[in-house]
Amino acid sequence: MKNPHLSCFPNGELCQLKNGKSHQPRNLPLLDQDLNFLPCSVSVSKGSGNQMEESCDESGIAEKKRRATSEHIAGITLSDLAKNFGVPITEASRNLNVGLTVLKRKCREFGIHRWPHRKIKSIDGLIRDLQEEAKHREEDHKALMAVTKRQMMLQNERERIERTPFRELESETKRFRQDVFRRKHKARALESQSPSV
Numbered sequence: 001m002k003n004p005h006l007s008c009f010p011n012g013e014l015c016q017l018k019n020g021k022s023h024q025p026r027n028l029p030l031l032d033q034d035l036n037f038l039p040c041s042v043s044v045s046k047g048s049g050n051q052m053e054e055s056c057d058e059s060g061i062a063e064k065k066r067r068a069t070s071e072h073i074a075g076i077t078l079s080d081l082a083k084n085f086g087v088p089i090t091e092a093s094r095n096l097n098v099g100l101t102v103l104k105r106k107c108r109e110f111g112i113h114r115w116p117h118r119k120i121k122s123i124d125g126l127i128r129d130l131q132e133e134a135k136h137r138e139e140d141h142k143a144l145m146a147v148t149k150r151q152m153m154l155q156n157e158r159e160r161i162e163r164t165p166f167r168e169l170e171s172e173t174k175r176f177r178q179d180v181f182r183r184k185h186k187a188r189a190l191e192s193q194s195p196s197v
Helices: 070-074 078-083 089-095 100-109 117-136 141-163 171-193
Strands: none
Touching: 089 100, 117 141, 117 171, 141 171
16 A cells, blocks of 8 residues: 655656665655745845845746845944944844844944933933923923923933943933832823723
């Protein structure tokens, strides 16, 4: 009785096992696609020679992306990195046309041990909160001045982090951030209790 799952090679050969027995190999579907190439669904414009490129041939298969040249990697400066501090590190690596590992290595060269995106995002959130608070306190001149002063302090803090990203947040900024979180938490707790009463 012939096993339906077994079949011969196209030329009728049998597989030899280590114990000397022979069997017919399974008929597995062959992939018509080279696994080193990806299907091309989106056309990507070709950049200059020092950038990673993705191009498609007439069969619709994209070539593997080329590595960034060492000249391109060496040309990345701290100011190039600073332009991308506002986005996550994976997006920054795409913007700079280098791999994530290469970007992390460049960061270590400049003394940046953690990508400062979350610090900057936190400060931007605090600035937005202060702008909303300023809208609510337009009639109270003294409170408005305090909010404006705090907002300027946060903007200066953001600029300092962009210049020297390895710095910690100032203790005053950390205290203010904790106060804002505490106030938001209390407001949510009061809001959740009020509908049930």
